[in-house]
Amino acid sequence: AQKVTQAQTxxxxxxxxxxxLDCVYETRDTTYYLFWYKxxxxxxxxxxxxxxxxxxxxxxxxxxxxxxxxSTSSFNFTIxxxxxxxxxxxxxxxxxxxxxxxxxxxTRLLVRP
Amino acid sequence: NAGVTQTPKFRVLKTGQSMTLLCAQDMNxxxxxWYRQDPGMGLRLIHYSVGEGTTAKGEVPDxxxxxxxxxxxFLLGLESAAPSQTSVYFCASVGSGPxxxxxxxxxxTRLTVV
Numbered sequence: 001a002q003k004v005t006q007a008q009t010x011x012x013x014x015x016x017x018x019x020x021l022d023c024v025y026e027t028r029d030t031t032y033y034l035f036w037y038k039x040x041x042x043x044x045x046x047x048x049x050x051x052x053x054x055x056x057x058x059x060x061x062x063x064x065x066x067x068x069x070x071s072t073s074s075f076n077f078t079i080x081x082x083x084x085x086x087x088x089x090x091x092x093x094x095x096x097x098x099x100x101x102x103x104x105x106x107t108r109l110l111v112r113p
Numbered sequence: 114n115a116g117v118t119q120t121p122k123f124r125v126l127k128t129g130q131s132m133t134l135l136c137a138q139d140m141n142x143x144x145x146x147w148y149r150q151d152p153g154m155g156l157r158l159i160h161y162s163v164g165e166g167t168t169a170k171g172e173v174p175d176x177x178x179x180x181x182x183x184x185x186x187f188l189l190g191l192e193s194a195a196p197s198q199t200s201v202y203f204c205a206s207v208g209s210g211p212x213x214x215x216x217x218x219x220x221x222t223r224l225t226v227v
Contacts, residue, residue: 047215099144101216103155
């Protein structure tokens with residue numbers, strides 16, 4: 001079965017701390033895509049990254065970085081030097097072979113000043 | 114502005130009433146989706162469409178119907194609303210082909226059934 005697990009329901013950190021959001025997935029497909037989305041308090045879904053299953057290189061974008069490890073079926077997201085504006089719900093998602101996005105339950109991140 | 118537009122943004126229904134949520138995209142995307150978001154459960158797929166005139170069931174289709182008569186529009190219908198359908202509904206679209214940077218989501222429709 002296709003499944004995405006975000007075991008951390010809520011994380012609270014103090015500004016400038018680094019924080020890692022975990023994502024573990026299950027899939028039978030050999031080719032798949034993984035995504036991270038951010039949902040700020042305003043409610044919209046903001047696309048952060050899309051990663052192909054054949055590309056295991058880590059990705060860095062400013063304070064954001066992603067660690068994709070096929071061996072452990074994980075696609076973790078790290079925010080370095082967190083800021084209050086990073087407070088949001090973050091969703092990890094898996095695109096299956098029929099172009100459907102399967103979401104994890106989300107991790108709520110609270111960054112306190 | 115290009116993107117996915119959902120109407121209405123908010124709605125309150127009485128139990129048993131019907132309504133239709135409209136999703137429109139202007140990116141010529143083949144694939145369109147309806148999700149619902151409930152606290153602690155992430156987004157769950159209701160129905161989806163892989164092209165004009167086609168629809169398919171997702172994870173939680175009961176109580177909903179959909180239609181895709183035009184490529185740019187995807188309608189979600191509730192024939193007889195129930196309190197369990199109180200949720201935030203998101204529409205999304207994505208194109209096929211070699212360039213696909215991510216699914217585009219609408220801003221959501223907050224539906225309350227009383």
